[in-house]
Amino acid sequence: MNNQKIISREEWLEIRKAHLEKEKAFTLQKDQLSRDRRELPWVRVEKEYxxxxxxxxxxxxxxxxxxxQLIVYHFMFGPNEKEGCKSCSFWADNFNGAIVHLNHRDITMIAVSKAGLSTLEEYKKRMGWRFKWVSSFSNDFNRDYKVSFTKEEIEKGEKLYNFGTVEAPHDxxxxxxxxxxNEQGExxxxxxxxxxxxxxVNSAYQYMDLVPKGRGNEEDLSYSMAWVQRHDSYNY
Structure with a gap:
């Protein structure tokens, strides 16, 4: 940061306007990507959960x-855990204020985890969240949507995740x-x-991307989100 170039306001405005053209092009590309996403084919859900x-x-x-329309956040919270994932908790801190607006655009948003309902409710109360959170402990939902993995997959060291095979340190x-x-209930x-x-969908990260230090020194950490704590666990 100490080596950052310092220039006049006039020079800065010219460089900023040039960068704005790149930002506008990215916005248009993102708009097209979103349109393409909405045009993807669908799969009928045949199984009952x-x-x-x-x-x-x-x-x-x-x-x-x-x-x-229903958005499901797959929250990492296994049946034998007492606390939800730190990183998922970081994401969940963005939910409360957004859901009321989503509801008025014909969208319901919830979180789903394998942990039991009483454990989810206790952690939700601790975190001060209001969004709906349900347990999938008694069904195959997490397995079918590739966010829970078997003991055999973990022991083998690989799992099918993010549409490919990756290392499997977690279940x-x-x-x-x-x-x-649809109107027929399908x-x-x-x-x-x-x-x-x-x-x-993480607004905190979007703000970080605006500031000089960006996301900080994530590349120097043991993993990119090692710095994240649950919001009641930071030492100020």
């Missing part, structure tokens, strides 16, 4: 809560899956994204 939630037993269809992973329900899987595909 029943979840444990604050309203009791609910099917995937019921989780739409009368809307036609849980994070992601987002999107579903649509449910379709329309999209899933994993790993860095989730960057786009």
């Amino acid at each position: 029943v979840f444990d939630g604050p309203n009791g037993k609910e099917t995937l269809e019921q989780l739409f809560e009368g809307r036609s 849980e992973a994070h992601g987002i899956s999107v579903f649509y329900k 449910v379709f899987h329309t999209y899933s994204t994993y790993s860095r595909g989730l960057d786009m």
Whole structure:
């Protein structure tokens, strides 16, 4: 940072306007990518999934809560864990304020984890979150959408994740899956994204990308998000 070039305001404006053209081009590319995403084909959900939630037993269809679109955040929280994943907690801190706006655009958003409902509710209360969170402990939802892995996969050292084979140090992973329900009540899987595909929905990261130090020294850490703590665990 000490070697950053210092110039006049006039020079800065010219360079900034040149960079703005790149930003505009990126925005247009992103708009096209989003259109392409919406035009991807769908897969009918044939299997019935029943979840444990604050309203009791609910099917995937019921989780739409009368809307036609459902976003599921696959939150890493295994059945034998007492706390949710630190990184997923970082993402979940972005949910509360957004969901009311999503609801008014015909979108329901929830989190799903393998941990039991009482454990999820306790952690949710600790974190001060209000979003709906259901347990998939008694169904195959996490396995089918490639965010939970078997003991054999872990022992083998590889798993199918993010549409490819990767190393498997953990039995849980994070992601987002999107579903649509038509007027006949049929449910379709329309999209899933994993790993860095989730960057786009983390507003804190988007702000970090605006400042001189960016995301800090993530490349020097044991893994990129080693710095993240649960929001009640930072030492100020």
